[in-house]
Amino acid sequence: MSVNSDMFTNPLHLDLSMHFSTERIPERTVYAKGTGALGYFTVTHDVSQYTKANLFNEVGKQTPVLVRFSQGLQSLGGSDLARGLKGMSVKFYTKEGNFDIISPWFDLLKKNPRTNLNDVTSRYDFLTSVPTSLHGYLWTQADYGVPDGYRRMDAFPVHTYELSNQNGERYYVRFNFRTEQGLANLTSAQASEISGRDPDYYARDLYNAIAQKNFPAWKLEMDVMSLLDIKGADYDPFDLTRLWKNGTYETVQVGRLVLSQNPDNYFRVIEQSAFNPGNLVPGIPGPVDYVFKARRLFYQHAQTHRLGSNFNNIEANCPRYVKTYNRDGAPPLGDNMRDYPNYYPNSYNGPLPYVDDSRPSQKLIVLHSNAADLQPHAYFYNHILKTDDERQRMVDNIVPSLLNVTPPVLQRVINFMYLIDPDLGSRVTIGLEAARAAVNVIPAVTPVPKN
Template identity: 45%
Template sequence: MFIVIREMKTEWCFLVFCIGIVAGHDDDPAANQIVDFRDRTSGPIGIMTTSLGAPINHNQASTTLNKRLIFHEFFMDYNLHFNREQIPPRVVHTKGGGAFGYFEVTHDMKDICKAKVFSKVGKKTPVAVRFSPQVQLFGGVDTSRDDRGFAVKFYTEDGNFDIVGLNTPMFVIKDPLFFPTFVHSRKKNPQTFLYDSNMFWNFLVLFPEGMHIQMRLFTDLGTPDGYRHMPGFGIHTFQVVNEEKENYFIRFHFTPDAGVKNLSSSEAQKIAGLDPDYANRDLFNAIDTRNFPSWTVSIQVLSVSDVKHADFDVFDVTRVLPEDKYPLRTVGKLILNKNPLNYFADIEQLAFCPCNLVPGILGSPDKLFESRCLSYRDAQHYRLGGNFMNIGVNKPIHEPLTYNRDGRPPIGGNKRNIPNYYPNSYNGPVPYLEENEVELIEIFESKADNLDQTRELYENMRFDEKARLIENIVSSLGSVTDPLLKKQSVNLLSAINPHLGSSVLEGLLANRTKYYWDKDFKVK
């Protein structure tokens, strides 16, 4: 009797345990995805086949023991594809998440831009969006202190238009020559394969314009609370043109309607240990439970006269355009309401390029934009092949009429039997004619000079924000082992603001038993 009761008690406890698990996952669709798939299907969805559609019999699918492997079609198909299922990762923004939705115009901007995507109130355009930490590799954490990618692809009737931005309104450098230098300084040491604070701070000392973005990232803004509460910025000052051939210049802003929310360093570190995929999980679950993330899309607008009479380079990507001088003008809403059906197909193969432009949007005349046009396109050719635009998620909504042919798959219909050279006399596609075409302006660019805005950023922080900023800088700079570099870094911070430099110095000295330090260190 005792044994029976004990067994019943054990079974009851296990039942309660299982019920608890199910209840715990009710609000976590991402964790329950595969269970939900089973519950939505009445049984196996069909007969398993090879990649070419041949059915696999049970005997082949059960074992390879005592069989000739080269004639074992399931083994050959399954294992040889397994060796080839990886593609080259992105060099930066390797790890990421994304979703699909639409952009809706709430305030038209025909007066400054003729692009059809912005043509009338109520117009909806399908979009794909990818978010990504910059430095994290596959398997990295979503809550690292880092800037994030905020890239939007608009599938317009005139082709795809991409805004390849960040969650910061500025970039780290102005001269694209040194972008590899920046990335390498943020990546792992080539011998130790560890992140190296000496490399990171050495870059900032050599390129002090990078402190503008880094100052922002050392605040709580450097650890956003998921992607839904993260703002986005187009970074560049885009040249646009209206139907009257008048030029204007704009910067894009995406402001989360749920509010900007961030994590403290301790919260970010705790979440990293418990759920490294925190941001991706949060985004997926919000969309799956119909709590659709949305952003208000705004622009800052400059006339030609504004550009000519500005007292700074409005095309300098390391600077922001002051909102009191160039106020935000609302354009529309960005709403994400559909999760990817297959992550690799829909997000990993999603290919952005700043030069994916449409009539009415000419891009930006700065050299970083020009460089990114080359680098992004080259990256897609390397990662996805010369026909990456034929991958489903990268296709425009209308079939392109191009003279490009052949190459590595996917090639689709390969443009069937239409002429394959231009110009031709046989009714192949022809370019459209635009009278008085407006071209992208040319500008002269001096070296970056933004310490005034970096100083202003610090001085406008609240007391508690400054305290956390200093704490985060001390934590980062404290692991620098080069005494000279440490001195140079404090001097740079002092040049931004004397209080900032002295506060960081005090923090380092107070923790010199914890950090590598030179007892004779003094600031100039």
């Protein structure tokens, strides 16, 4: 039918061709490249002392989950093995609605608007202008920056969450997901070699493990501080850029997360998944910091842009036991609230909003200082990195990125390295001088003395 005929004579060809150009949705601005799986969470310890959340209220209770892993700064076509922050977002399908935990949060600069290239000078200009951000950057440049697959990494949601129990008492926690597979990381050389032959190494590793019924698992624990502990802390426990100090909190085991099912269609389940830190449940009123408050707004906006205003009706995002008053508009619509009233309050069976009468009205006031606190950076360098070999590998990863940084910014970088620790500053300076000599580049920075 195609010879001496127009395109409309072959409707199948026309339909396929027109559909082809609509088969993509906007990719995520950050954490675009990723993978994921389905599974369940089981409560293993009684934590009713800290929260009345139904999700955690009974030892042995299981809750379905959806987990997405991702790369912080990689586009959909990027490499799993790029050095940087890795994300692990968990959606709990609870009887009280969806509860989303997102780990971590990071958005460091876009490409240079003129060259459309990654700009190392801009990166270090930001890091040294906002020196608290240097702490997270050191983690990414150390061995932790390239784990040996998603199954072999821990995950740390960065916010401090407020919890409340049946009596209205408040506690403040940081959730930690600890891998049961054992921590394992790759060197830069190993990552480069694997990336050259399999840039989807992490996704393949996770998929194959689940397909072979070697189900990956993580223990969920909480670092807990009481309201009295929070008030007495000599640091800001709500600061996203730092770890809590040892001795100021207790660690409580909560449960076990297991990934047991690969999605039958990646696009339907993972690419259309939408995680929102504003998805909270009774007993977990959530973080109180301003970064979290901002995220509640712009995550919703991003998901509306990427998936449409009814993104919560997509199967992967839809609460399994809770109804809302959102209806109509662009598909998907689900049951579109059937014949429930479209107003509230009403005299029928429409959904009821949750009001926590037990939550106290007292608010915390946190006073901030403009001084650059480099204690977390120094602690990471001297205590989290336990050997000289680990410290030197981190320096070896940092030095090449400094070669093309312009002198004023480069000087600030070196100064901050010495301020964090004189040994770190010395190692970076020596490494940079050696790297410049190797490529015959005239030094553009004055070494800072160790004292």
